[in-house]
Amino acid sequence: MIDLPSTPSFSLAGKRVLVAGASSGIGLGCATALAEAGGDVVLAARREDRLKDAVDAMTARGWKASALQLDIADVLEVEVSVEKNGPFDVLVNSAGFALHTPATETTPEDFDRVMNVNLRGAYFVTRAVAKGLIEAGRPGSLINMSSQMAHVGGIDRAVYCASKFAVEGFTKAMALEFGPKQIRVNTICPTFIRTPLTEPTFDNPDRVKWIEEKIKLGRTGEVQDIMGAVLYLASDASSLVTGTSLLVDGGWTAD
Template identity: 45%
Template sequence: MVAGERFDLTGKTAVVTGGSKGLGEAISLTLAEAGANVLAVARDPVALGELAARHPRITSWTADILDPRFAEALAEHDVDILVNNAGTNTPLLMTEVTADVLDQMLNLNVRSAYLVAQAAVRSMLRRGGGGAIVNITSQMGHVGSPRRTVYCMTKHALEGLTKAMAVELAPQGIRVNSVAPTFIETPMTAPMLADPDFRQFVERMIPMGKTGQPQDVADAVLYLASSAAAMVTGTSLLVDGGWTAQ
């Protein structure tokens, strides 16, 4: 098999949550360009429609992944690849975190990610096993940082889930990995990086001296979803410019 063929996803169905903007947009387009039929999931039908118009193999799926009906519907689809990308962050000092903020982040970043992964696994097992799951975590799933106690907690949880799923599902041929980005230029990080002092802090913490781009993450996802990573499971691919290497 030549190098390019190892990244060929022709005939595979990939589901990308949070699929309409930022990382999800880049991941959806990259998987589609590699040949996958992509179901991009998000709550914004307009953004999804604009994304679907950019590639014939992208289909929009307007849904709230917090709704139990979404997981039920997902389990009935034929899923070969799941990219668990939906998530949020509300940076606050620990003393300022309200119960509502805590619950919101736990529900989206952890609870829904678990239930979506569970539904995808049920789909894969129903068809005899095999498949790839990529959880989008964060470098903050490996380290700590001020004003990110809840975010770090949720991403550490996803890293643990990745490892446990990988061990449990390896006998069924299902690979589970995570991609852990540093600060990437997306709509979610734009307000944070608009602060010159914060951007300077981020770029100082990254040995490569720059923030990442969505395509950097999408390329890592493509690798883990493809046969090029056939012997890779239970690991976290850090796309962090060296932040956690220090």
């Protein structure tokens, strides 16, 4: 009788999960997927009212969820909150900010606004969760929501691309540093995903045509396209995956 291998578990039962930027869009989708998989999910964002609505909807389904008001750009607040409420076995940082302008029109203020969230905030929330795991002697999975624009250029997106390329860089460095502690660090790199924040883009027929021509599968992304990816990286199914990006881009970057 052949000895068949067993499929790794996608269950997050017994795992504490922090999802930053969880009040809407991709972040809310990630929180939903991880709560449905059995995780004890803490939804973090600045908008407390939206968090409460999301938590109420999840707990009504019998899932474990709670809210944490948090501004990821406030490094001290992040460190204090993570230390107080952690340790967390899984981090999903979906907080992000974009200002798209020609590079010649970028102001120092706009540059700092993007970098404070996308790079500085991402770096220090990842560091804070990793510190908690190391002190507790626990393994973990740390996931930053990056972008396909971390692998290609984009017109009017010089600052945004710079922030996301930098996230890919510190992800690799942290993966090397934390690997011996069994703490994995990865990114997810979506293409254009339909969310309330991206509706202005999708309201422009010319822009949608351009996007669909670039995506080899011929369609734009939905939040559900990210939910399976985040569950994979958060769970033991990806236990040998670290220091890399999971591109959910429909083939955009395959050229």
